[in-house]
Amino acid sequence: MTIPRAAKTLRRTRIQEEKEEQILEAALDVFSASGFRGSTIDQIAEVAGISKPNLLYYFRTKEAMHRALIDRVLYTWLEPLRAFDAEGNPEEEIRSYIRRKLEMARDFPRESRLFANEVLQGAPHIEDELKGPLKELVDEKAEVIRAWAKSGKIIKCDPYHLIFSIWSTTQHYADFDVQVRAVLGQEHSGEGRFEDAARFLEQLFIGGLRPDRSES
Amino acid sequence: MTIPRAAKTLRRTRIQEEKEEQILEAALDVFSASGFRGSTIDQIAEVAGISKPNLLYYFRTKEAMHRALIDRVLYTWLEPLRAFDAEGNPEEEIRSYIRRKLEMARDFPRESRLFANEVLQGAPHIEDELKGPLKELVDEKAEVIRAWAKSGKIIKCDPYHLIFSIWSTTQHYADFDVQVRAVLGQEHSGEGRFEDAARFLEQLFIGGLRPDRSES
DNA sequence: TGTAATGTTTACCAATCGGTCAAATTATCC
DNA sequence: GGATAATTTGACCGATTGGTAAACATTACA
Known part of the structure; x- marks a missing residue:
């Protein structure tokens, strides 16, 4: 049987x-x-x-297949955030987090779009993962960032929105790839766009978080 | 008849x-x-x-309905970028662009998700709009930003990636709303999250673009 | 090499899909 | 108020959907 x-x-x-x-x-x-x-x-x-x-x-079922796929991909997807190191140098940690996330957008765009589709449509199949493992991991790393801010290593800012902004800017190059290509035109749609993006984003985040003479 | x-x-x-x-x-x-x-x-x-x-x-047909919807919403959707003023003060222009985009994410999340869904799935129905009107508008505004950078009013940076990063960070609060809520938890999922986001993003972009003593 | 477990396929099912049709109903305008 | 045009509906169509049943083929293993 x-x-x-x-x-x-x-x-x-x-x-x-x-x-x-x-x-x-x-x-x-x-x-x-x-x-x-x-x-x-x-x-x-x-x-x-x-x-x-x-x-x-x-x-x-279709659901079972989707679930198996989510389970297989989720761990890998969170790897870059997990690598975020409390002991490291803040500027270097943020820089390499951005770099890792951009590499994932470049090398695993399907995985990014899988989650983007799911979240965009209300996350009916991964609600638990978002509220559980994801939230816990983000909470932990947000604490690290908050400590950096408190000790003056970076500007005082909301750590959650900082993480959101790194997610969104980097994943944008996977999820909205066709739009990026359309706007940049053929001549700038080669793989070099990831280099340009990396340069810009590091400039933005490092400059934006550096505790020079910040406002208030 | x-x-x-x-x-x-x-x-x-x-x-x-x-x-x-x-x-x-x-x-x-x-x-x-x-x-x-x-x-x-x-x-x-x-x-x-x-x-x-x-x-x-x-x-x-379903297509006709979708097309009518896209046509109706697209113009409004690009309004904030169109309002971007070459004559204005760069810092203030960027600040208010961010604010307007965030307001749209808060007040018109469905419109944001409509485009996000479409682009995410390869933009099969709006390719022309992306390569035509959108690209032209972005090209025009990118020129403005480039001029600001050249005259030292803001840091030297890639204007296209700057625009992408403003789009992605702000629309994130509409498109990935359930994820944002899940991570922030119930206590921070009220409308106040848009205020927090605005504060952070202005801090990030204004600080990140200000031409203090920038690298290179 | 035989046989039991595993893997694959053909044929099929009810439900739902986008869309049509003709008949019935309602609004408009002289 | 009646003719005419505009609107609405129920019944229906072929194609596609997620999924099943059972016969058939292949593999692993004693």
């Missing part, structure tokens, strides 16, 4: 490994491009190069 | 005016929440409180 798919994890075969990988890769392609509601199982199956029932043998 | 809908604009009745308004309002609700592919005509008809065939009497 066929083992019910829920118990499948007891012993994963080589084929399971490969096919699930193959399916999630295709799912990332499709979900990131069309959002959950806008994506179809047929589409994903086609991109994965297998039949729909075969796909549904590995993931029983 | 019933006048074909294509020629309807020759003389618009009161009912046409009202119903189209009513439909586009509902369409904004639905499209901004689910994107084009993820939205259904039935959904929009239900929100609008009319039957589906009745809706299709005013807009013959």
Whole structure:
């Protein structure tokens, strides 16, 4: 008798490994491009190069597939923030956080768009992750930033909005890529735009946070 | 004989005016929440409180409805950038641009999400608008910023990436609202978060662009 | 090599999709 | 008030949706 798919994890075969990988890769392609509601199982199956029932043998529902994808990608996605080091030099920590986030926008735009689509549409499938692990991590790092501000290493500012602004400016280059390209025109749409963006953002954030003679 | 809908604009009745308004309002609700592919005509008809065939009497296809909505909203959406004044004081111009964009994110989040959804999914329906009117407007304002930089009124920086960073940081509060709320927690999710955001962003941009003793 | 478990496919299902049609209803204007 | 045009609706269409059933093929392993 066929083992019910829920118990499948007891012993994963080589084929399971490969096919699930193959399916999630295709799912990332499709979900990131069309959002959950806008994506179809047929589409994903086609991109994965297998039949729909075969796909549904590995993931029983569209939701299950989406969830597996989120789970697999979320940890990696938060890596740059996790690397934010309280002991480091503030200016250098912020600079390298920006750089890492920009690299992710450049190298993993689909992952960025996957989350962007999800959050944009009300985060119906990742609410728990946002209010749980994400919030806790941000709270922790916000405390670090607050301490830096208190000791005068950077300007006095709201650490949460600082983090938001780093997220938004960097992820912008993945999520709104077509707009960026359209505005910059063909001649500046090469990979060099990430270098330009990095230069500008470091200038902005380092300059904007440096505790020279700040207002109030 | 019933006048074909294509020629309807020759003389618009009161009912046409009202119903189209009513439909586009509902369409904004639905499209901004689910994107084009993820939205259904039935959904929009239900929100609008009319039957589906009745809706299709005013807009013959889903595409036509979406297009009408984009056309109606785009002009307003670009208003803040258009107000950017070359003659004004740079610091004050940037400050008020940020403020206006934040107000739009607060007061018209659906419009922001409509475009975000569209751009995120590759802008299949607004490519022309991005490469045409939008690019031209941005090019024009970028020239203004470049002149400010050249005359030393602000730091030397890439004007395009400056505009991108203002767009992304401000629209973040509309597009990623649920994430912002989740991270800030209930206690800071009131309308006050826009005040906090405004304070931070002005601090960041004014400080980051001020031509004190800048690097290089 | 046989067999039991695993993997794949064909054919199908009910629900929903975007959209049409003709008939019925309502508004407009002389 | 009646004719005519504008509006609204219920019934319906073929295509696509997420998902299932069962037969079939393949693999792993004793």
